[in-house]
Amino acid sequence: MLKHLLLVAGALGLATMPLRAQTTNSGTDKFAQLGTELPTPNEYRTASGAPGHAYWQQRADYNIRVKLDDEKQAITGSEDITYTNLSPDVLTYLWVQLDQNILDKNSMTTATQIAQVQEKMSFQAMDYLMKSDFDGGFKIESVKMKGGKDLPHTINHTMMRIDLPTPLRPKQSVTFSVAWHYNINDQLKISERSGYEYFPEDKNYLYEIAQFYPRMAVYSDNQGWQQKQFLGQGEFTLPFGDYRVSITAPADHVVGATGVLVNPDQVLSAAQRKRLQQAKTATKPVLVVEQPEAVKAEGSRAKGTKTWTFAAENVRDFAWCSSRKFIWDALGVKQNGKDVMCMSYYPKEGNPLWGQYSTQVVAHTIKTYSKFTIPYEYPVAISVHGPVGGMEYPMICFNGGRPEKDGTYSAERKYGMISVIIHEVGHNFFPMIINSDERQWTWMDEGLNSFVQFLTEQEWQRDYPSRRGEPKNIVPYMSMDKSLQNPIMTNSESVLQLGNNAYGKPATALNVLRETVMGRQLFDYAFKEYARRWAYKHPEPADFFRTMEDASGVDLDWFWRGWFYGTDHTDLSIEGVKWYTVDSKNPEIENARKREMINAAPKTITQQRNLTDLQKTLVDDKPELKDFYNTYDPTATTDADRARYQKYIQTLSPEQQKRLNNGLQFYEVNLRNLGGLLMPVIVQMTYEDGKQELVNIPAEIWRKNNEVVTKVFITEKPVVAFSLDPYLQTADTDVSNNSFPRKLAPSRFELFQQQQQAVPNPMQMQSSAANPEKKANGTGTTGGTN
Numbered sequence: 001m002l003k004h005l006l007l008v009a010g011a012l013g014l015a016t017m018p019l020r021a022q023t024t025n026s027g028t029d030k031f032a033q034l035g036t037e038l039p040t041p042n043e044y045r046t047a048s049g050a051p052g053h054a055y056w057q058q059r060a061d062y063n064i065r066v067k068l069d070d071e072k073q074a075i076t077g078s079e080d081i082t083y084t085n086l087s088p089d090v091l092t093y094l095w096v097q098l099d100q101n102i103l104d105k106n107s108m109t110t111a112t113q114i115a116q117v118q119e120k121m122s123f124q125a126m127d128y129l130m131k132s133d134f135d136g137g138f139k140i141e142s143v144k145m146k147g148g149k150d151l152p153h154t155i156n157h158t159m160m161r162i163d164l165p166t167p168l169r170p171k172q173s174v175t176f177s178v179a180w181h182y183n184i185n186d187q188l189k190i191s192e193r194s195g196y197e198y199f200p201e202d203k204n205y206l207y208e209i210a211q212f213y214p215r216m217a218v219y220s221d222n223q224g225w226q227q228k229q230f231l232g233q234g235e236f237t238l239p240f241g242d243y244r245v246s247i248t249a250p251a252d253h254v255v256g257a258t259g260v261l262v263n264p265d266q267v268l269s270a271a272q273r274k275r276l277q278q279a280k281t282a283t284k285p286v287l288v289v290e291q292p293e294a295v296k297a298e299g300s301r302a303k304g305t306k307t308w309t310f311a312a313e314n315v316r317d318f319a320w321c322s323s324r325k326f327i328w329d330a331l332g333v334k335q336n337g338k339d340v341m342c343m344s345y346y347p348k349e350g351n352p353l354w355g356q357y358s359t360q361v362v363a364h365t366i367k368t369y370s371k372f373t374i375p376y377e378y379p380v381a382i383s384v385h386g387p388v389g390g391m392e393y394p395m396i397c398f399n400g401g402r403p404e405k406d407g408t409y410s411a412e413r414k415y416g417m418i419s420v421i422i423h424e425v426g427h428n429f430f431p432m433i434i435n436s437d438e439r440q441w442t443w444m445d446e447g448l449n450s451f452v453q454f455l456t457e458q459e460w461q462r463d464y465p466s467r468r469g470e471p472k473n474i475v476p477y478m479s480m481d482k483s484l485q486n487p488i489m490t491n492s493e494s495v496l497q498l499g500n501n502a503y504g505k506p507a508t509a510l511n512v513l514r515e516t517v518m519g520r521q522l523f524d525y526a527f528k529e530y531a532r533r534w535a536y537k538h539p540e541p542a543d544f545f546r547t548m549e550d551a552s553g554v555d556l557d558w559f560w561r562g563w564f565y566g567t568d569h570t571d572l573s574i575e576g577v578k579w580y581t582v583d584s585k586n587p588e589i590e591n592a593r594k595r596e597m598i599n600a601a602p603k604t605i606t607q608q609r610n611l612t613d614l615q616k617t618l619v620d621d622k623p624e625l626k627d628f629y630n631t632y633d634p635t636a637t638t639d640a641d642r643a644r645y646q647k648y649i650q651t652l653s654p655e656q657q658k659r660l661n662n663g664l665q666f667y668e669v670n671l672r673n674l675g676g677l678l679m680p681v682i683v684q685m686t687y688e689d690g691k692q693e694l695v696n697i698p699a700e701i702w703r704k705n706n707e708v709v710t711k712v713f714i715t716e717k718p719v720v721a722f723s724l725d726p727y728l729q730t731a732d733t734d735v736s737n738n739s740f741p742r743k744l745a746p747s748r749f750e751l752f753q754q755q756q757q758a759v760p761n762p763m764q765m766q767s768s769a770a771n772p773e774k775k776a777n778g779t780g781t782t783g784g785t786n
Helices: 099-103 123-129 270-279 291-298 353-372 411-426 443-460 471-478 498-517 520-534 541-552 557-564 587-600 605-613 639-649 654-661 762-770 772-777
Strands: 002-005 059-069 074-084 091-097 139-145 153-156 159-168 173-183 195-199 204-209 241-250 254-257 286-289 305-315 320-323 327-335 338-346 380-385 390-393 396-399 572-582 665-673 681-687 692-697 708-715 719-724
Touching (some): 139 153, 159 173, 286 291, 320 396, 353 443, 498 520, 498 557
Parallel strands (some): 002 572, 338 380
Antiparallel strands (some): 059 074, 139 173, 153 159, 254 320, 286 327
16 A cells, blocks of 8 residues: 655654554563573572582492393393582482383383273384383392491382481592392383394394493482482483493493493404504594404304493493494594594494494584584594484484395485484583483473584585474474473473474574574574583573573573463564655656556446447537536646745755655554564565565564564665565464465375385485396395495
């Protein structure tokens, strides 16, 4: 709609946006500061988000001895734990986590498991229902003080309280011992974070072992003991300490673990030790255990055992792997002047994918995460391929992604494997170093890690098909019914959709912060500051929120409130646009404009038909009926009009005359926030000459009214179209209302046959086309080694 603005001497006849009623009131509106939602700052955790001058945390050091029984798929172990009380409190008992008890026959997880019996069920679904048939819980054999005296202890599902004979005072340490055994789960039947895979072709086992020892719980300044039961979804909260772990396995097994191997002379051949040394300065991965060696070992069954001993300093946990099937490669990299051995362990079934990519991905991840957070300081980073699809521990992680038996793979399998390795190796930073409470807040490790994973994927390959991070990818979740969602700030065990809520949404939120709200420079500085402040410490959500604001100078309370404490979504709409131009008062210009508008006005259907059907009118037959108005042209300029204009111009200052004639265009754009989530307004204007301009308006435009605002745009050229969020920055769930004039947003539907055959991946199709005789003979390629 085109309207004229009337300029009068001394004032611009364009008012600012009329005041509208507040939709919320002070203290509860969406721009209110986070007050009671965040804990009160104190000497342990400051209002800036940094650790306070009196910050403390406990320490637990371990000496662990375990034996792997490859015949019974079982573990026996014993450990000495030295627990140091660095708190100001006197402790009369200690809490120990028994996470393996999730697989106890009488576990709380099994008792509270919900499912439905379907008319048709897979054997895997049946195995899930029948978890209770497997007894995989810890069997605690003894708990003793140093010196051999029994310690009273009480097991409460996945937690064990140890009652101390004398109170443990500040700055004191206590050493006690625990002995145990348990059965290892078949990971393909009972999917957990640890387990074994059986290979029937060569009758071998591959073990990925974690949560295998009783572990100290965290005692912290903000919540005391974290003794929330492990139910399976909320992961682990652990103190830092030094580990020395001795793993006894069959003599023909290869063992990898957290930390540095301290007895290579006893467990590796001379050739393997030489290759490992070469890998430290190599430019590409070196095979420490080559595929022929692994294949030969698959056919052997050593009668003896070897004990592999590993040491790790200042870590929060320990995990390991063992198999005679392992190929092992390594590549040394420099990180902040320190040597880091990037390594991979995988069976031949993982090739060619694993030999080509895994260790390169490990090295790339360590480098990229160090750039965006803090330098990686551990000496080792390991990726293991086995039955666990993706799980992280200090310096070691377990990852899926196996090619087909013929060695081919789909693009989805390739990038899925690369992504899971990046993600799990990235967990070395969140939460293994920046040690958040996973049992309470999954998003603090998974969400932050998924965000840096996205950055790392994009630096691996341009246009990498990242699953999470881009705002457009979270739209399906955020547009769901709110009954299917939780706020991000929800306890881990209560989250309905963990992948979307704890991984995808917080990763997207951080990307929106970086690209749209704060900008890369401010965001990257603040994010690195958070990592620096809380490295090797226990941060909480408030520490992250406060640090991001403190280090950037950006008030983000509205953002945390919307994205992390609520379930609103983004849906901004252009409700209408009014177009104004200035009435110049110049009769030559204005009359020409009027004439143009009259000529451009559409003819009614009656007018159009009368041109042909009505040959003559009455005044055509009787000219005496015509008068002045039959020839009068209201758009013609007269001398009187020109005189009035000159008189008017003389009353204006030179600046006012300039404003009157500069040809500016005024557009009043009415915006509505339909989704409820406050977001910046990104407006793209397309001019009639085809050029475009992008305007990024901060979210504070909604501070006076959270639902409806009007914004005036002043341009030198006419605008033919307005659109919101043209580059999909804000996770807008409905783009059909983002344009004015409206644009059609196409959808698609798919037609398919009722029964479909399995489609080979592109590598298989190309191989078959190039080698038709192989297809006819039923043969194919096999995986090789890198």
